[in-house]
Amino acid sequence: MTTLVERTPLALRSGPRETWAAVLALARFEARRLLLSLPVLVAFALYLTWIVWHTHDSYDGFPALQDADRDTQSTPLLIGLSVLLTVNLAVLRSRRLDTERHFAVLVITPWRRTLAHLLSLLPVVLLTAVCVGLQFGWEALKPGAVGHGSPGELLVGPLTVLLFGALGVLLARVLKSPFTGPLLVVFLLFFLVLGVSPGGEDAGTRWLTPVVGDSSADSLPSDLLGRPAAWHAVYLLGLGLAIGALALLAGGGRRVRSLYAVLGATVALTLVGAVAQAGGEPASLTAARERATLDPEQKCVRHGESTYCAHPEWESRTGTWAEVVDEVSGLAGGTAHDQPLLVRQRIEARYGPNADAAIAPSDTAHEVTVGTRWGGARVPEFSSGVAAVLVAGTERAGGELCDGRVVTVMWLSLGWQDRPVDQLRLVRLDDSDTGSAIVLAPTSPLSMSAGQTDVVRELLGRPRAEVTAQVKRNWTELTSPGLTTARAAELLGVRGTTEKDGCEE
16 A cells, blocks of 8 residues: 655745835834834824914914914924934834844844834824824914915924934934933934024025024015925925935945935935025015015905005905904094095015014005004004004104094094903003003004003093093094193093193103
8 A cells, every 4th residue: 555645835935025014014013112102192292282272372363374384393393302212212122122133033134124113103204294284274274364385384394203203213223322312302402492503594504404484573475485395395305215214224234235226316305405495585586575565466455435455365354454444433533434544464575584674654644554464462553553544644643643642542443342451451562551651553653651541541441432422522632733641631531630741751
């Protein structure tokens, strides 16, 4: 009897396929550990808390989206620093736990393990992008939002996290010390979070840092910003990928020729972005800024008897401005009650978005300036400008008021508001409702003496209809040059005021 024994065919193994499957499995494992690590969890908790706290009442409900996109860039630095620290310690885990020798029996080579750590950064980068989209989307959905955001500006936050994470992996492969990550975090906190930049304000070198902010208090039309946002995003992407390629080479991939090609391509991408973002502002942008400042192309619409001219992105706000003008005019007497006004939006764009410059008052009769910001203190500032023009005739003359007519101006500006005394504090430079102070306006500020402040505060505490009737009945004298504060108080029924001439005070 013969027994036949058949040989079982050997299973064919696909080395590369299994290797890459192992890389992805390790990447998923490290990504999960990264997302659930304490530093990253705390950073995201603080990030989301800040989004809710800040965005709830940011820009007083009237954001310009070309500013709101830049507002998403600074806080992801916290995520980036936590990721840098965590991924650096993750790469060094096998050295700390003395398990490095066990990896020698696995199919994953050292440089592929490094690649797995780099791939583990993708989920946290995507989660950062979701948070950025949440913050910007919240701003964009506000009823008072105007303008346009930039995709390049919105990419800065996620790309910064990618850059910091790749840097953490590289340092772990080059400097195999657990103290390197924490020391680098302290260094970056000093140079980035505290606003210390090696390049200073130089137009070219300041764009080498991940986040480049502007300090202007006013908004500019999106086409006048002149920020190389797209090229900066290319620069950050190229730099992050180049650092990742260096980490792969330092992690044992020096014999893999394709990695050198990847490094060359990413370095070239970085250089293209760096050179392009440092190219300066074109002459056409300078000319456009000058036109927008001196002779803007605006669309003018009528609301009631007055005309409102605005830059294209702010046309939706003309109705809101008209409501304020109608309220202020409704408190005025004489011909001022029905006086048509020209409300023109004016900006100073010649110095770019990184500078503040005062807007000169207009000499045109019955013309009122309105800025690009709105909400909060901007509302009583605008109403003060409207009231000053109704009383004095022009913005320049209104800014020179110092006699009793200031009482009339401030009543018109604040008397129609629901909480007028709070608005009085808001519009004054020192946030007070006693003593002398400077009153802010879109152009020239006004000056209030201590006596004028006392009279206005008492008027604001009285019934609106009562004071309005007195103002309209005595309108001619209340708007006459040379009116003393004492006489204004007497006409309006305020006793105890002895100030004769606010100009002398």
